[in-house]
Amino acid sequence: xxxxxxxxxxxxxxxxxxxxxxxxxxxxxxxxxxxxxxxxxxxxxxxxxxxxxxxxxxxxxxxxxxxxxxxxxxxxxxxxxxxxxxxxxxxxxxxxxxxxxxxxxxxxxxxxxxxxxxxxxxxxxxxxxxxx
Numbered sequence: 001x002x003x004x005x006x007x008x009x010x011x012x013x014x015x016x017x018x019x020x021x022x023x024x025x026x027x028x029x030x031x032x033x034x035x036x037x038x039x040x041x042x043x044x045x046x047x048x049x050x051x052x053x054x055x056x057x058x059x060x061x062x063x064x065x066x067x068x069x070x071x072x073x074x075x076x077x078x079x080x081x082x083x084x085x086x087x088x089x090x091x092x093x094x095x096x097x098x099x100x101x102x103x104x105x106x107x108x109x110x111x112x113x114x115x116x117x118x119x120x121x122x123x124x125x126x127x128x129x130x131x132x
Contacts, residue, residue: 010034028063
């Protein structure tokens with residue numbers, strides 16, 4: 001049995017690049033940044049990885065509505081392809097995610113107790129304190 005499935009959660013580094021060919025088939029490219037960190041010598045070192053995501057068909061139309069900085073989850077298949085580089089006159093291989101689904105994630109506002117408006121008539125119940 002084989003499986004080629006990738007799930008990435010990150011932020012778009014630029015607005016989507018959309019194209020439509022003469023047969024009215026749409027393709028949208030996304031540049032997705034993911035970040036990881038590790039501890040070395042007592043300090044955290046972070047690393048940003050950039051992923052090229054290719055979206056086809058109807059899903060491509062949704063991808064076009066996204067904007068730079070959008071927090072998204074994409075699922076798809078890792079694919080490679082070769083092309084002839086005009087700059088170096090050699091064959092080049094690129095890796096990209098062929099997207100099957102996109103989920104736009106909401107960034108919840110972080111509001112501490114000091115940021116909450118005070119309501120003198122509102123008594124906090126023990127259940128509300130436990131949930132906070």
